[in-house]
Amino acid sequence: MAHHCLQCGAELQTTWNEREREACPQCGWVYYPQLKLSAAGLILKNDRLLLVRRAFEPWKDCWYLPAGYVEADEDPSEAAQREVLEETGLVVRAGRLLGGYYFDDDPRGNGFLLVYECRIRDGELSLTPETREAGFFTREQLPRPMAGAGHASAILDWQTGRLEISGATIDEP
Ligand SMILES: [Zn+2]
Known part of the structure; x- marks a missing residue:
């Protein structure tokens, strides 16, 4: 299931930011899932x-x-x-x-x-x-x-x- 950026709507991509995370390739917004x-x-x-x-x-x-x-x-x-x-x-x-x-x-x-x-x-x-x-x-x-x-x-x-x-x-x- 693809997540989208809350700031610009672009599809998030998996990146490395201390650990594997989803981030926006356009504006840099990072998705931090919580419990x-x-x-x-x-x-x-x-x-x-x-x-x-x-x-x-x-x-x-x-x-x-x-x-x-x-x-x-x-x-x-x-x-x-x-x-x-x-x-x-x-x-x-x-x-x-x-x-x-x-x-x-x-x-x-x-x-x-x-x-x-x-x-x-x-x-x-x-x-x-x-x-x-x-x-x-x-x-x-x-x-x-x-x-x-x-x-x-x-x-x-x-x-x-x-x-x-x-x-x-x-x-x-
Ligand atoms: Zn974005």
């Missing part, structure tokens, strides 16, 4: 973890924490709340940042997944066009396959207690 940032909600009810099953590629049919990309003008914790609502119908409040996961396995680009502890405030768990299944799972009964892009790592860290949750997290609506 994509996504935010997820880790939501527990009776010590069961909320997971959703993705309806689309990439990661079609894989289970993941409700999550999505952070908009450039959005606080990541608010992105986590927004994505949980969009994907599960649950209104949540994002609390502590529990962990971050670098990933290089997503076809949409490398990124960093932020995982926030979220507590349910309102709403009913419901399916959306993006999610074909949703449910709460115990540590012993986690469904598979799990999505990449940091999700499997985060879910397994919850399973083994490496993602610490503070206090009571039952919070029925």
